[in-house]
Amino acid sequence: MPLVTSRRFFELGDTVWARWYSARKETWELGTIKEKVGSKMYKIFIIKYEATCIRHIDQLLKFTGNDNSLKINNTDNVESRNFQSLPLLPSMPVNAPLSEPSVSNLRSSTIVEQPVNTDAIDHGNGEEWGDYSAQDSVGDSTKIPEASDSPEASENGVEQP
Numbered sequence: 613m614p615l616v617t618s619r620r621f622f623e624l625g626d627t628v629w630a631r632w633y634s635a636r637k638e639t640w641e642l643g644t645i646k647e648k649v650g651s652k653m654y655k656i657f658i659i660k661y662e663a664t665c666i667r668h669i670d671q672l673l674k675f676t677g678n679d680n681s682l683k684i685n686n687t688d689n690v691e692s693r694n695f696q697s698l699p700l701l702p703s704m705p706v707n708a709p710l711s712e713p714s715v716s717n718l719r720s721s722t723i724v725e726q727p728v729n730t731d732a733i734d735h736g737n738g739e740e741w742g743d744y745s746a747q748d749s750v751g752d753s754t755k756i757p758e759a760s761d762s763p764e765a766s767e768n769g770v771e772q773p
Contacts, residue, residue: 620669622654627675630656630667642675 622628622645632641643665647655652669 622648622669622672622674624648628656629673629675630658630665631671632658632661632665640673 624645624647626645628643628645629640630643632639641658641660643656643658645654646657646664649655649666653666654669654672655664655666656672657664
């Protein structure tokens with residue numbers, strides 16, 4: 613049986629649909645092939661985000677729409693793009709993007725650094741912790757129970773001192 617080889621490839625400047633991973637969502641975004649970086653890897657310029665990414669050939673689909681219908685500028689909006697031109701392959705079902713992710717779904721975090729309270733650091737004597745001594749925090753009459761003080765320990769044969 614003859615060896616089957618893949619004839620799928622892209623040329624520099626080709627317009628493609630590329631998988632875009634953002635905010636835990638996968639979408640297909642229009643891009644342009646900028647460079648071939650391996651036998652099956654391509655550097656893609658994603659038009660919508662004005663960002664470059666590297667994608668495997670399996671994460672790319674040929675754009676079959678009219679390249680003249682694309683407006684590649686900052687005033688371009690989603691409605692002007694031809695999302696229906698995404699080809700559906702029988703061996704690989706693909707959903708075309710139906711809507712853009714809303715801004716309310718995006719999360720951001722801010723980390724605020726707090727100064728360290730050096731008064732609360734144990735300086736090696738084991739007795740002091742900040743303004744409180746170890747004895748003050750437990751109290752004179754508080755006894756810390758030992759494992760052998762429990763009723764279960766006496767039933768299981770653990771000797772008490």
